[in-house]
Amino acid sequence: MSAVLETTETTTAVGAPVVRITALRKSFGTNEVLKGIDLDVLRGEVVCIIGKSGSGKSTLLRCINGLEEFQDGSLTVDGKPLLHESAMAMRALRQRVGMIFQGFNLFPHLSVGRNVMLAPTLVKKRSGADAEAQAKKLLTRVGLAEKFDAMPEQLSGGQQQRVAIARALAMEPAVLLCDEITSALDPELVGEVLRVVESLADEGMTLLMVTHEMSFARKVSDRVIFMHQGRVHEMGPPADLFGSPKTPELQQFLSSLH
Numbered sequence: 001m002s003a004v005l006e007t008t009e010t011t012t013a014v015g016a017p018v019v020r021i022t023a024l025r026k027s028f029g030t031n032e033v034l035k036g037i038d039l040d041v042l043r044g045e046v047v048c049i050i051g052k053s054g055s056g057k058s059t060l061l062r063c064i065n066g067l068e069e070f071q072d073g074s075l076t077v078d079g080k081p082l083l084h085e086s087a088m089a090m091r092a093l094r095q096r097v098g099m100i101f102q103g104f105n106l107f108p109h110l111s112v113g114r115n116v117m118l119a120p121t122l123v124k125k126r127s128g129a130d131a132e133a134q135a136k137k138l139l140t141r142v143g144l145a146e147k148f149d150a151m152p153e154q155l156s157g158g159q160q161q162r163v164a165i166a167r168a169l170a171m172e173p174a175v176l177l178c179d180e181i182t183s184a185l186d187p188e189l190v191g192e193v194l195r196v197v198e199s200l201a202d203e204g205m206t207l208l209m210v211t212h213e214m215s216f217a218r219k220v221s222d223r224v225i226f227m228h229q230g231r232v233h234e235m236g237p238p239a240d241l242f243g244s245p246k247t248p249e250l251q252q253f254l255s256s257l258h
């Protein structure tokens with residue numbers, strides 16, 4: 001775990017679980033895609049999820065930010081249970097959970113700066129001046145200070161994805177969920193996005209990310225989770241999972257990548 005953790009200001013205790021998932025089950029019709037997931041993500045921790053397509057990785061992230069309802073088990077963020085029955089609780093939750101997807105999903109008709117300012121002004125009722133100052137700071141942090149007035153279509157995919165990161169950070173989330181955020185990028189643009197994510201990790205951001213970038217997962221994670229057929233099949237420090245995978249399924253998955 002990063003040393004930054006000890007110095008980061010937090011709303012709950014250092015190292016306390018930001019996300020706590022217990023016996024989570026989720027089905028689409030008769031297809032059970034999450035078959036009892038137990039997972040805690042601690043404050044400041046970087047957890048990477050790996051696994052074959054269809055193993056339930058995206059569904060798990062979508063449950064955590066309230067995009068999917070689940071049938072059984074419990075899920076808390078910052079100690080607060082995720083209750084789909086309560087619209088107010090769900091709104092509060094969405095403010096605490098940032099999510100970035102494979103596609104860039106910027107609002108095409110808004111400038112880069114306006115994209116970052118939108119949620120803080122609408123949801124957090126920040127003043128325009130406040131939101132603008134914050135957006136400028138965040139765009140500087142992702143290396144795009146000079147793009148404040150640019151339109152999304154003028155940016156490369158890597159730059160758009162960095163704006164998406166700034167936009168997610170503008171809500172000051174307790175945890176940032178990333179779902180294959182470099183998968184749609186041309187190979188030469190992957191590095192600039194991963195470097196931003198790495199800097200967030202170094203600063204103590206709590207991160208839960210699905211990734212196909214194994215060398216990145218190995219370098220940056222505190223913990224790696226291998227999902228297989230809707231279960232956490234193997235979990236541990238990256239050196240263990242990548243260096244000495246225990247289950248035949250993980251061994252097979254890792255060798256399929258070479």
Ligand code: ADP
Pocket residue numbers: 028033051052053054055056057058059060
């Ligand atoms: P991964 O992200 O690991 O590739 P997903 O979470 O996207 O896996 O999908 C897990 C399983 O759930 C797959 O069998 C997929 O077909 C199914 N699934 C995902 N989303 C839906 C949906 N909206 N409706 C029905 N089935 C879905």
Ligand code: MG
Pocket residue numbers: 057058059
């Ligand atoms: Mg997926």
